[in-house]
Amino acid sequence: xxxxxxxxxxxxxxxxxxxxxxxxxxxxxxxxxxxxxxxxxxxxxxxxxxxxxxxxxxxxxxxxxxxxxxxxxxxxxxxxxxxxxxxxxxxxxxxxxxxxxxxxxxxxxxxxxxxxxxxxxxxxxxxxxxxxxxxxxxxxxxxxxxxxxxxxxxxxxxxxxxxxxxxxxxxxxxxxxxxxxxxxxxxxxxxxxxx
Numbered sequence: 001x002x003x004x005x006x007x008x009x010x011x012x013x014x015x016x017x018x019x020x021x022x023x024x025x026x027x028x029x030x031x032x033x034x035x036x037x038x039x040x041x042x043x044x045x046x047x048x049x050x051x052x053x054x055x056x057x058x059x060x061x062x063x064x065x066x067x068x069x070x071x072x073x074x075x076x077x078x079x080x081x082x083x084x085x086x087x088x089x090x091x092x093x094x095x096x097x098x099x100x101x102x103x104x105x106x107x108x109x110x111x112x113x114x115x116x117x118x119x120x121x122x123x124x125x126x127x128x129x130x131x132x133x134x135x136x137x138x139x140x141x142x143x144x145x146x147x148x149x150x151x152x153x154x155x156x157x158x159x160x161x162x163x164x165x166x167x168x169x170x171x172x173x174x175x176x177x178x179x180x181x182x183x184x185x186x187x188x189x190x191x192x193x194x195x
Contacts, residue, residue: 011053014043014045014049014053015053017043017044017045018039018040018043018045018049018050018053018054018060019060019063019064019067020043021039021040021042021043022034022039022043022057022060022061022064023064024042025038025039025042026061026064031057031061034057035057036050036051036057039057039060070125072084072085072088073125073126073129076193077193078129078130078132078133078187079133079187079188079189080189080192080193081126081129081130082130082146082150082177082178082181082185082188082189083174083178083188083189083191083192083193084192084193085126085150086150086170086173086174086177086178086192087170087174087192089150089153089154090157090170090173090174091170126143126147127140127143127144127147128143129143130142130143130146130147130185130188131143132187133185133186133187133188134184134185134186134187135186136184142184142185143185145184146181146184146185146188149177149181150177153165153173153177174192178190178191178192
């Protein structure tokens with residue numbers, strides 16, 4: 001009879017599964033309506049692993065905000081960050097997996113811990129990059145205004161489902177936003193990057 005060999009656990013795969021499950025559930029339900037048990041069940045792991053890797057549901061939300069902003073910022077030249085953000089957020093069928101972190105933000109903004117994560121992690125990263133696109137002394141304020149506009153577009157399009165923005169053509173929205181933003185962030189690209 002063969003000995004049972006303990007199955008090797010893949011910590012990276014478990015962390016990734018927890019991040020994906022949490023991101024999707026936060027987008028669907030918001031922070032307050034998503035439980036640790038729900039996240040663990042969706043990820044197919046024991047909920048104790050969530051606490052081991054992230055410390056808490058708040059810690060997991062912080063990790064999502066950090067990875068979401070960091071991935072896009074790391075792979076995109078600063079002048080194209082806004083255009084790429086709009087592409088992901090407005091893609092057909094959104095909120096998709098790529099767009100859902102924005103939806104998670106909108107659905108979770110009322111929770112103090114989630115709001116703190118957004119402010120510190122995602123908001124800070126975007127503002128830091130966007131502020132490099134102008135030489136004006138109030139660069140950070142300008143970047144904050146752009147970020148507020150992007151979140152407002154998401155709120156109207158996906159949460160409030162307000163017409164005409166809810167079903168407007170993504171290219172038309174991007175074109176209007178990028179042209180307007182180029183006035184306050186003069187080095188921001190007016191067209192999405194070509195892949």
